[in-house]
Amino acid sequence: MNDIRRLDIYTVNGALTFDIPTTGEGFADVLSQALSNGMTVVKTVDGTELLLNAMNIVAIEIKDADDETESNTPPT
Secondary structure (H helix, E strand, O other): OEEEEEEEEEEOOEEEEEEEEEEOOOHHHHHHHHHHOOEEEEEOOOOOEEEEEOOOEEEEEEEEOOOOOOOOOOOO
């Protein structure tokens, strides 16, 4: 079963949001493990590919794509 997750990616230069299709549970663990190895590629629901480099990422927030965002402020 494919679910859509929203990734809010925070870097030292700003924040970006992407919708990512996932398969089953454990997406956060798989993404975390991939980033611990340096870089990883993820596909968006739009069909584009993102190259995520762990050195540039400050934080990643993962939530359901249909969740309402209360603000554009990074989590504390």
